[in-house]
Amino acid sequence: MTFTRFFLRRMMMVIPLLVGIVFGTFMLIRVGGLDPVGLLAGPTATAEEFDIIRAELGLDQPLWAQFGIYIGNVLQGDLGESWLSTRPVLDDMLDRVPVTLELLLWGVGIGAIIGIPIGLKAAFKPDGTFDHVSRFFSLFGFSIPTYWLGLMMLFVFFYLLRWAPPGIGRIGLMVSQPPEVTGTYLMDSLIAGDWTAFRSALSHLILPVTCIAVIAAAPIIKHTRAIAIEVISSDAVRYAKASGLPTLTVRRMVLRNAATPVLTFVGTELTGLVGTTSLIEYVFAWGGLGQYGLNAIINGDFTAVQGYVLFLALFSIFVFLIIDFVVFLIEPRAELQ
């Protein structure tokens, strides 16, 4: 099967998934017990005022009609208006997506770069000293509460040691912001060649990214180790050893055979850690999409919550599509599945 055909077939499978997700997010809010009318009208409103607001929001119509309106709007890119920010939800989110992705991608990326080699090394010598140390580390990452880790890092590295900037925002207050290209200060300052801004953006990134990397690395270590041990004890690797192939060749074979499952796992981590990132964003006042979503939930800003959930779903689909394509390219058996 050619890549184009594979690509088209996968895209076709995405369409029903998308409809389901839009329906899901829509229903979630309706049955979730959020009453935006009450929030908007305030405690002193009369019954007539309630009815007017309800009609304005289209909430007086039957559920199926509401869904029809909603899906029509979503298709046109209209996710409604957030009453918290009084701006279109889509604009709000587009501003914040790069900010959150910056945190998430650096965090999970570094977590993978550290976690995968540790897991592999542990797998090549199970029950050795290194294995035990790495197991302790991954247990630490598993059991530690995200927000607590963030707060402790601020306490130690900002309050006690003064090595890091305070956890407010993404760049120093006295630093002028670079002209916007990608939406992330780190990349934009690099593009503008503004080293002061770059240093400030980088120093603000280090603590939150470290938090996410620690949280991400723990399961990556554990899974990489398990996957590699399974590959090492597979018939194929045992046969390769029986064939007297050099140790290096055998190791390379283990790496290649472990690549697909490890990659898939890192992808699931990437989608799974979006939630964790929200908490980190809150602690560091990062102002990204996660914080936006959390605020929307706390304040009952239901259009924004819908938009946020829709984005999370789209992001997961996108990540898994990319993984599928990469796996297709490196795995000769993929066409059978």
Add this chain to the structure above:
Amino acid sequence: MNLLQVRDLETHFISRDIDNRVRIAHALNGITFDVEEGEILGIVGETGAGKSLTAQSVVGLLRPPARIVGGQVRFEGRDLLTMSEDDLNAIRGNDIAMVVQNPRTSLDPLSRIGDQLIRIRRAHSESSEAEARSRAVEMMTAVGIPDPELRLSAWPHELSGGMAQRVLIAMALMNEPKLLIADEPTTGLDVTVQAQILELLRDLVTRMNMGAIIITHDLGVVANFCDRMAVMFAGGIVETGTVGDVFENPAHPYTSNLVDATPERLKIGRKAVFGGAPPDLYNLPDGCHHRDRCRFAREECSTPPPLREVGLKHVARCHFAGELPETAQ
């Protein structure tokens, strides 16, 4: 000189139980056998008797908790058990080649057949890519794979079980081995393919004057394709001899039971009184390990049985080898 000499090989599984007490499973208890050039030795026995473990011990591929605790394995006079891993790697896949039980899962799923054949050749000799490739084609032809040049670019998952086993045999032949160890080479294959593969193996062994070990639980395979046989029971070899001698005059009660239990014998009215669980390897009985399953067990059997010679190069580990009454009709 013998190609392979195995003397008193002992392999144990050493582990700890839930109370942290050391537990030892006596998986191999003093295995002794020889393989000569141009000869096929068949090793038979029931599941758990230690057949595959013997092969893995010989080539040094044991995984913990299995450990060799005694004995010698000499290949062309060199002791394999004390050899460094690098020296062993130079012999494995080169002078000693393995054909394993699960051909389809034993090939590297991410490399084409040709690349794997070339890889094993170049791991053991200074040949160029092109040389190795032409040798691969030659060996694929030798094992009866049609369109060998085309098949070089096939992926392992595209092969049938029989085809994959032929590829494994071709892999084994890439470096002109002196000894071929085939561990249940036909277990996963259907009957017609089994016969083809075994014919092929026997033909190659005689043509190239290799020594070979075929490990199987199928007496028919031994009868049709081997020169000598060793019968294993509970981690020990209870009888060895030429295939003709052992089948005609089984000297050990276990062997005679095995032979009587073949479908051909059962058909002509022999009664097979047979069965019982194999002895507990963690807790082997004193004396003869076969005692609890033996119809002829007497008092003497509580002492370790000697190796008794019952014919030319035909020995059995039994107090009464060669003196047993003819099997009950």
